Amino acid sequence: xxxxxxxxIGSSSLTxxxxxxxxxxxxxxxSELSRLHQQGYQVLLVTSGAVAAGFREMGYVLRPKSLHExxxxxxxxxxxxxxxYHEAFAAHRLGVAQILLTRSDFSNRKRVHNASMTIxxxxxxxxxxxxxxxxxxxVDELKFGDNDMLSALVANLVRxxxxxxxxxxxxxxxxxxxxxxxxxxxxxxxxxxxxxYRIAGGSGSSVGTGGMRSKIEAARIAMRGGVPVFVxxxxxxxxxELAVNNTGKGTYFITSxxxxxxxxxxxxxxxxxxxxxxxxxxxxxxxxxGGRSLLPAGVTAVSGDFHPxxxxxxxxxxxxxxxxxxxxxxxxxxxxxxxxxxxxxxxRIEVQRIEVIHRDEWITLTAAKQLSE
Ligand SMILES: Nc1ncnc2c1ncn2[C@@H]1O[C@H](COP(=O)(O)OP(=O)(O)O)[C@@H](O)[C@H]1O
Ligand SMILES: N[C@@H](CCC(=O)OP(=O)(O)O)C(=O)O
Numbered sequence: 001x002x003x004x005x006x007x008x009i010g011s012s013s014l015t016x017x018x019x020x021x022x023x024x025x026x027x028x029x030x031s032e033l034s035r036l037h038q039q040g041y042q043v044l045l046v047t048s049g050a051v052a053a054g055f056r057e058m059g060y061v062l063r064p065k066s067l068h069e070x071x072x073x074x075x076x077x078x079x080x081x082x083x084x085y086h087e088a089f090a091a092h093r094l095g096v097a098q099i100l101l102t103r104s105d106f107s108n109r110k111r112v113h114n115a116s117m118t119i120x121x122x123x124x125x126x127x128x129x130x131x132x133x134x135x136x137x138x139v140d141e142l143k144f145g146d147n148d149m150l151s152a153l154v155a156n157l158v159r160x161x162x163x164x165x166x167x168x169x170x171x172x173x174x175x176x177x178x179x180x181x182x183x184x185x186x187x188x189x190x191x192x193x194x195x196x197y198r199i200a201g202g203s204g205s206s207v208g209t210g211g212m213r214s215k216i217e218a219a220r221i222a223m224r225g226g227v228p229v230f231v232x233x234x235x236x237x238x239x240x241e242l243a244v245n246n247t248g249k250g251t252y253f254i255t256s257x258x259x260x261x262x263x264x265x266x267x268x269x270x271x272x273x274x275x276x277x278x279x280x281x282x283x284x285x286x287x288x289x290g291g292r293s294l295l296p297a298g299v300t301a302v303s304g305d306f307h308p309x310x311x312x313x314x315x316x317x318x319x320x321x322x323x324x325x326x327x328x329x330x331x332x333x334x335x336x337x338x339x340x341x342x343x344x345x346x347x348r349i350e351v352q353r354i355e356v357i358h359r360d361e362w363i364t365l366t367a368a369k370q371l372s373e
Contacts, residue, residue, distance in 0.1 A: 003040075003042065004044065005042070005161055005164065005244060008147055009047050009049070009166050014029075014048070019053075020052070021080060021081065030085060030091070031091075032237075036240060037126075041244070044119065044128070044131065046147050047132055054073035054078070070135065075136050082096070097130065099130065100132055106269070109266060112262070133150055149217065149218045152221040152222040156259075156260065160227050163227050165229060165231045170232050172196070189251060189254070190253075192223070201213060226255060227255070231251050267363045273311045274304055275312040276312060277313070278301035278314075278315050287364065293359045293362070294356040295342065296339070296356055306330060307331075308329060310326070321365055325363070328356060
């Protein structure tokens with residue numbers, strides 16, 4: 001089976017600090033991606049740079065700050081960006097396709113399915129899907145904000161072999177290397193904990209938006225979905241190939257998770273919980289470590305307004321999120337039987353399924369696995 005690689009290129013790698021597209025960089029990256037393609041990989045590109053490419057063209061001196069100015073700049077810049085990629089990949093006899101996505105597209109299962117089918121067809125036809133956020137239509141709360149998270153969700157969607165997040169520094173350092181020249185590179189990260197978050201700062205350039213922090217956040221989601229991540233620099237011929245082969249200039253985020261099925265991806269990354277269920281220690285262990293279903297006996301508190309089929313967040317006795325699942329009870333039913341054994345539950349109410357959350361409809365999101373939403 002062909003392996004799929006998702007490559008994300010940030011604004012800082014495609015433009016100059018003053019703004020405007022750097023065509024020679026686009027030509028370089030197209031050549032690096034084509035080389036992977038030639039080696040038999042299926043390649044998807046998530047690219048930023050629309051705002052950076054468009055704002056000079058529109059007459060702004062600096063990257064605009066307001067949402068509508070940025071959206072206008074992106075709509076001008078996106079066309080320039082695609083034109084540049086089209087020319088650059090044509091030199092390698094590869095076609096390109098533009099795909100613009102928003103966060104809300106990912107919470108709609110039908111849309112996700114359509115996007116996934118389209119991507120598969122493009123890859124079959126040896127076309128490089130080039131993905132960016134649909135900047136013109138997004139509203140503030142739904143914005144990815146930068147493309148790091150978008151690339152993680154795309155990598156999970158296509159069950160990528162690896163996600164490569166390319167930026168202007170060669171990986172994660174113990175401190176922002178722009179601020180402290182003594183900072184050391186971290187070669188390998190197996191778990192994203194508080195310490196990793198603490199050292200990752202914001203963007204160092206005037207064109208990038210998320211900085212290292214958003215790359216860490218994206219890496220965490222990709223790792224949870226079973227996709228290993230590389231964050232680093234690709235500047236010389238052959239660097240991208242080195243990055244794929246574990247010898248790149250950057251940091252490797254490894255994962256022991258398996259690729260998540262589509263249903264669990266939706267549950268973990270895109271669903272909107274409408275209620276909250278608190279469980280005791282025994283139930284927490286059964287769900288998180290034992291891979292078991294949640295029974296009413298382990299429930300200690302219930303809040304929100306939910307019905308069977310809704311998604312609820314499950315928290316432990318310290319009020320920490322441990323996961324999400326599809327609930328088989330409504331709020332009042334669960335309140336009536338919380339803490340009771342199976343027989344007692346069946347005497348008091350009528351439910352389709354005894355499990356509050358069945359293990360097939362559950363995703364663990366504890367500590368390192370926890371989502372930020
Ligand atoms: N601990 C860190 N290690 C490496 N880079 C860091 C760190 N903290 C903050 N950064 C900053 O993150 C920047 C990369 O993010 P960003 O500017 O958003 O790039 P992009 O446009 O490629 O997404 C680096 O240039 C660097 O200044
Ligand atoms: N969708 C936007 C991405 C914004 C952005 O700067 O992202 P990034 O460079 O990845 O931090 C664009 O194309 O300009």
